[in-house]
Amino acid sequence: MSTIDSHPDTGAAYDENAQIHLGVFYPGIGAQTVWEDPNAPDQVATDTFVEVAQKLERGLFDAFFLGDGQRVRENRGAILSTDIAGRPDAITQLAALASVTERIGLVATQNTTYSLPVELARRLASLDALSEGRAGWNIVTTDNAWTGENFRRGGWLAHERRYERATQVVELAKQYWAGEKIGSDTDLLTAHATPNVPASAQGRPILFQAGDSTGGRDLAARHADVVFSANNAYDDAVAYARDLRTRTAAFGRAADAVKILPGVTVVLGDTPDEAEEKVRWLRSNAHNGVRAIAFLEHYWGKDLSAYDPEGPLPDIDPVDSELDPSRGTLSIDARTGKLDQIERWRKLASDKGLSIRELVLEVSPASRFHSGTPAQVADRWTELVRHRVVDGFNINPYHLRDGIDDLVDKLVPALQERGVHRTEYTSTTLRGHLGLDDEHAASDRKAS
Amino acid sequence: MSTGNGLLLAVELNGRNESPRALKEAVTAAERAGFTLVTFGDALVPEADEEYRIDAGTRAAFVSSTTSTIGLGPTVHTLTTEPFFLATQLASLDHTSHGRGAWVVGADNRSAAHDAVGTDVRDADAITREVRDVVDLARRLWDSWEDDAVIRDTATGRYLDPDKVHHVRFEGEFFDVVGPLITPRSPQGQIVVIGRADLGIADLLDIVLVDDPTSAAEHDRLVFADVSVTDDVSPLVGVVDGVRFTPASAEELGDLIDRVAPALAEAGVLRRPEPGRTLRENLGLDRPVSRYAVTAQN
Numbered sequence: 001m002s003t004i005d006s007h008p009d010t011g012a013a014y015d016e017n018a019q020i021h022l023g024v025f026y027p028g029i030g031a032q033t034v035w036e037d038p039n040a041p042d043q044v045a046t047d048t049f050v051e052v053a054q055k056l057e058r059g060l061f062d063a064f065f066l067g068d069g070q071r072v073r074e075n076r077g078a079i080l081s082t083d084i085a086g087r088p089d090a091i092t093q094l095a096a097l098a099s100v101t102e103r104i105g106l107v108a109t110q111n112t113t114y115s116l117p118v119e120l121a122r123r124l125a126s127l128d129a130l131s132e133g134r135a136g137w138n139i140v141t142t143d144n145a146w147t148g149e150n151f152r153r154g155g156w157l158a159h160e161r162r163y164e165r166a167t168q169v170v171e172l173a174k175q176y177w178a179g180e181k182i183g184s185d186t187d188l189l190t191a192h193a194t195p196n197v198p199a200s201a202q203g204r205p206i207l208f209q210a211g212d213s214t215g216g217r218d219l220a221a222r223h224a225d226v227v228f229s230a231n232n233a234y235d236d237a238v239a240y241a242r243d244l245r246t247r248t249a250a251f252g253r254a255a256d257a258v259k260i261l262p263g264v265t266v267v268l269g270d271t272p273d274e275a276e277e278k279v280r281w282l283r284s285n286a287h288n289g290v291r292a293i294a295f296l297e298h299y300w301g302k303d304l305s306a307y308d309p310e311g312p313l314p315d316i317d318p319v320d321s322e323l324d325p326s327r328g329t330l331s332i333d334a335r336t337g338k339l340d341q342i343e344r345w346r347k348l349a350s351d352k353g354l355s356i357r358e359l360v361l362e363v364s365p366a367s368r369f370h371s372g373t374p375a376q377v378a379d380r381w382t383e384l385v386r387h388r389v390v391d392g393f394n395i396n397p398y399h400l401r402d403g404i405d406d407l408v409d410k411l412v413p414a415l416q417e418r419g420v421h422r423t424e425y426t427s428t429t430l431r432g433h434l435g436l437d438d439e440h441a442a443s444d445r446k447a448s
Numbered sequence: 449m450s451t452g453n454g455l456l457l458a459v460e461l462n463g464r465n466e467s468p469r470a471l472k473e474a475v476t477a478a479e480r481a482g483f484t485l486v487t488f489g490d491a492l493v494p495e496a497d498e499e500y501r502i503d504a505g506t507r508a509a510f511v512s513s514t515t516s517t518i519g520l521g522p523t524v525h526t527l528t529t530e531p532f533f534l535a536t537q538l539a540s541l542d543h544t545s546h547g548r549g550a551w552v553v554g555a556d557n558r559s560a561a562h563d564a565v566g567t568d569v570r571d572a573d574a575i576t577r578e579v580r581d582v583v584d585l586a587r588r589l590w591d592s593w594e595d596d597a598v599i600r601d602t603a604t605g606r607y608l609d610p611d612k613v614h615h616v617r618f619e620g621e622f623f624d625v626v627g628p629l630i631t632p633r634s635p636q637g638q639i640v641v642i643g644r645a646d647l648g649i650a651d652l653l654d655i656v657l658v659d660d661p662t663s664a665a666e667h668d669r670l671v672f673a674d675v676s677v678t679d680d681v682s683p684l685v686g687v688v689d690g691v692r693f694t695p696a697s698a699e700e701l702g703d704l705i706d707r708v709a710p711a712l713a714e715a716g717v718l719r720r721p722e723p724g725r726t727l728r729e730n731l732g733l734d735r736p737v738s739r740y741a742v743t744a745q746n
Contacts, residue, residue, distance in 0.1 A: 036602050044598075044632055046544050050513070070532065072613065072628055079610040079628070086593065086608075086632040088540035089533070095509035096544035099472065118564040119492060119529060126503035130468045130510045149626040150532040182564075190566030196494040196501050290605035 004383050008238045011245030012256045012388035020385045020420045021259055021392030021434055023063035023107070024056055024404070025228070028087035029073060029328070031286040032265060034399050035084050041400045044086045046096070052404055053097045056104055059408035060422050062433040063105035064097070065208075065228070065394060066090035068140060070114060071147045074326040075294050076301070082291045091123050098131035105430030107136035107208055112166040113143055114151045117184075118193045120169070121176035124205045125197035133201030133429035137173075138208040138228060139219070141166050144325040157188070163215030164188060170207065170223050177204035202429035206436070221247035224258050225436050228394050232262040233367035237389050259391040259434055266395050267371040268406045275371040282369075282398055283361060292360040298327050299342055309357040313349050318342055368396070374406075378414035385420055454719035455681060456690030456731070457482065457709060458672055459701075462489035463501045468510065471502075474701060475511040478518060481709040482720040484730055485519040486511075487552050487642070487692065492528055493560045505537045512545035519727035521550030521642055526582040527557060527575065528565045532625055534582065535589040538639050539631040547635030547726030551586075553643035553653070555579050576648040581620040583641060583652045588616040590638045591738040592628035614740040636728045637735045642672075654733055657692065664688045670731060677704050682717050689731075690719075 007014075027033040027043055034040055041048040053064045068090060073080040090108035098106060106127065110120055128135035141162040145155020157165055165188045172184055172191060182193045209216060209224035212231070220227045221244060231240035237260075245255040267282065269275030287295075289309030297304045301319035323338045334341075349359045370377055370393075384390050397403035415421035427433055459478050461471070475486055490504035504522035512520055520541065524534050542549030559569050570578065597612035616627035642655040645663065650656050655670045661684050664671040672690040675681055677700045681691045693708070695701035712718040721730035728735055 035600055035607050044543075046546065070630060071626075072630055079608065079613040081606040081608050081610045084607055085613075086598070086630065088543055088631055089537040091506060092509045092537050092540035093544060095506045096513045099510050100513045114530065115533075116528075116530065116565045122492065123503050123506055126506040129502055130506060132468065149624070151530055151625075152623045154624070191564060193493045193560075193564035196491070196498065197503070198500045288605060 004234070004380075004387060004389070005238075008387050008389055010238055010241040010388045012241070014387055016386055018385045018388065018391075018420070019422065019435070020381060020415060021062045021226075021261060022059075022421070023065050023105070023228075023261060023392070023394040024052070024061060024407070025065040025067065025263060025394050025396045026052065027084065027396060027400075028067045029069055029083060029085060031083050031291055032282070032396065032398055033084050034282070034285060036285065037399065039401060043084055043400055044088070046093075048400055049088075049093055049097060050100055052400055053101050053104060055404055055408050057101050059412045060425060061104055062392070063107050063136060063394075063430060064094075064101075065107045065138060066093060066109060068109035068111055068138075069328070070111065070142065070150055071326075073328060076297055076303070077326075080294065080327065082294055091127050094135070095127055095130055098127065098134065103134070103425045103428060103433075105134050105136055105206070105433060106131055107138050107206070107430075109138040109140055109210070111140050111142040112169040113141055113157050113162060114148065114153075115169070116191075117169045117172045117189060118176065118182060118191050121173040122195070122197055124173070125177055125195070125200070128200035128202070128205045129198055131200070133203075133431065135200070136206040136208055136226075136430055138210055139166060139170060139224070140210055141216075146325050161188065163211075163213070163219055166215075167219055167223070170219065174204065174223070200429075202431035206430050206434065217244060217247055220244060220258055221253075222251045225431075226259040226261060226391075226434065229260055229262040229390075232264050232370075234389070236367075237262060237384075241389055256388065259436070261392045261394045262390055263368060263394045263396055264370045265368050265398055266377060266393075266403075266407060266411060267369055267398070268374055268377065268410055269371070270373065272372055272376065275373065275376075279366070279369050279371045283364070283366065287357065287361040287364055289357050292357040295360050296356060299323065299338060307356060310355045313346055313356055313359065374410040374414040377411060378418055378420075381415065382418045382420045454717050455685055455688070455712065456484040456672070456719050456721075457712070458485040458487060458690055458692035459483055459704065460487045460489060460692055460694040461507075461701075462694070463504060463507060464489075464497075465499050466502070468502075470698070471507055472511055472514055475515055475518065475520075477705045479515050481705045482713060482718050483518055483709065484690065484719070484721040485521055485550060485692075485727070487550070488520070488522040490523040490525065490554065491556060491561070492525065493558075493564050505541065508549075509541055509544050512541060512548065515545075515548075517548075517721050517723045517725075517730075519548045519550050519640065519721070519730070520545055521552050521640065523552040523554040525554035525556040525561065526579045527555055527570060528561045528567065531582045531585050531623060532589070532629075535586040535629055536631050538586065539590055539629060539634045542634035542636055542639045543631070547728070549634065549636065550640035550642055550655075550727055552657075553579060553583060553641060553647060553649075555647060578622045579647055580649045580652060581618075581622055583643075583649060585616070585618045585620070585623075585625055587638050587641075587652070588618060588739070589625070589627055589629040590634065591736070591740055592616050593631075593633040594738045594741045595633050595637070598632065612741075633738065636726050637738065640727050640731065640733065654731070655690075658688070661687050670733070677708060681712070682715060685717055
């Protein structure tokens with residue numbers, strides 16, 4: 001980990017009383033979740049959701065997050081078999097958790113491209129009403145036609161217009177939550193409706209934003225209460241905080257009105273060496289031979305199963321098509337720069353003498369791991385929060401029992417000792433946990 | 449069709465101006481009184497005399513964690529939603545309720561409902577065709593993960609068997625959907641599909657709702673008659689499988705639970721669901737085998 005500058009320029013002043021805000025991003029996809037351990041609970045089972053959410057509530061977390069992905073990931077047209085897959089509808093699952101938890105925030109990732117705006121606003125308002133003010137919406141865009149194949153309109157939205165639609169959907173949702181009649185006719189959206197869900201104890205659902213493009217950052221600066229940021233390396237996090245706060249101020253809001261929670265994976269050990277060893281194991285498991293071959297097959301667009309993951313990179317040429325999004329959403333750069341990328345990998349593998357598996361491990365970012373003893377991680381997080389580099393973290397656990405127990409039983413007490421994490425909930429709403437003011441709440445509307 | 453073995457009870461909670469607490473209490477009370485099913489009415493945009501109404505699927509999920517035996521059937525409208533979302537939400541309800549999920553097929557065709565999603569009012573024939581496609585697609589999507597698709601095979605590094613998760617490749621007049629569902633197969637395989645006889649899709653339903661009990665013989669499905677809280681339903685034993693009450697007020701709901709249901713139990717007419725069983729089991733319905741597993745075996 002990089003050392004913290006004495007005065008990082010984050011666009012906000014040092015605050016020795018700053019409090020950390022913590023969420024857990026419950027896994028639905030991806031190689032980082034260890035399914036190979038027989039003691040790892042089934043991440044799709046209803047009882048696991050309840051167990052994890054209730055445990056996090058004991059740890060006084062701000063929020064429990066569910067992700068979104070409206071098409072099951074594939075590898076060359078077949079369902080991807082190496083990683084966990086399968087997830088419930090986020091709002092349905094969170095509504096089921098709302099009646100067996102009392103305080104923790106419940107945040108649903110929902111996309112603005114394929115969702116019907118009035119239906120989405122109404123379902124989020126419903127979750128907010130049932131949970132008595134604990135709902136949040138993590139706003140994402142999905143523009144690829146591959147996902148669109150599951151929806152009435154197909155892949156209808158041009159990539160460069162995805163945030164235009166997102167902004168319109170968010171503005172419409174805010175109107176809906178304020179109890180105002182909706183009347184919208186643009187080339188991206190048609191919706192006319194009278195709301196029929198009451199305002200909750202927090203006014204409206206809290207808005208989270210996760211995209212890191214310029215459009216995403218502007219949407220966050222203009223409308224979001226919290227960002228779920230991808231900038232988890234120190235230098236990136238400082239630059240991101242400064243950039244977001246500049247944008248936020250430009251929209252006439254307080255520069256630090258938007259809470260910044262980068263996504264990280266926490267790995268704790270009794271000693272620094274033990275934690276480091278665990279990270280090494282997690283990374284090598286997430287990039288094992290089978291996964292490394294599948295990863296390259298996605299880029300090559302060819303069957304590479306005959307290649308030895310411990311041997312050199314495939315000598316055959318990749319197919320010349322753009323990279324498809326079937327392994328997950330890709331930026332435009334990643335979609336079009338495929339052949340150059342492969343050339344860079346070939347050079348790197350040859351310079352360093354790397355096998356397929358070693359190359360894939362080498363090019364996979366490790367910055368999301370925050371590891372060490374509980375005291376080390378708590379010390380670092382306390383400094384990051386007080387320097388206003390971040391306002392907290394959204395933690396992606398690698399294991400749904402051990403990984404969660406570590407957070408609640410070890411990291412939370414260490415943070416509490418440093419006075420940076422609450423010792424009891426002081427609010428009943430997600431808005432209250434996050435310490436958000438009411439500037440954007442529908443405060444003029446009568447709560448039910 | 450009726451099994452002639454007492455009556456199954458259902459109650460419709462339309463959700464109008466209902467608080468979360470009242471919702472929870474009503475469903476718990478209905479479960480205790482021996483009801484097999486609660487249905488949840490819904491409207492995307494307000495109907496007359498309605499201040500507010502929380503989304504039915506969300507209400508059903510909310511009470512799925514605080515009940516253990518009663519079936520939960522939200523109304524989800526077909527013409528004004530995305531069929532893929534609909535199928536995912538209902539499969540998820542079946543998971544959160546451990547196999548007590550049901551769906552009352554809705555076909556709200558008011559212009560106000562269409563205006564909310566930017567579509568047009570349909571004619572009667574088109575409604576039937578589209579509702580049929582949505583139900584057909586939902587059942588295909590619920591089959592798209594075979595029961596044993598998740599294998600967690602450490603020897604080969606495979607979490608799932610890709611040959612047991614299927615694209616459904618539905619192509620219809622109104623929409624095309626590739627699939628598979630994002631949600632693994634739910635405890636009941638396919639949730640219990642309920643709809644009114646006049647939808648014209650009785651062959652795709654598990655329970656047909658009728659106004660006139662004497663029409664029950666026309667259907668080779670389970671039949672529930674919509675009845676009034678003040679009706680004497682004892683004569684319907686052997687005529688229909690169940691009855692659904694629609695209390696118009698909190699007082700009527702209280703009367704139904706405190707007086708009507710106990711009286712039917714006393715008279716030996718009430719067929720109680722058994723705890724720990726799925727809704728299908730309590731209705732005497734088989735659990736469907738995934739059509740894709742059947743195809744693979746042939």
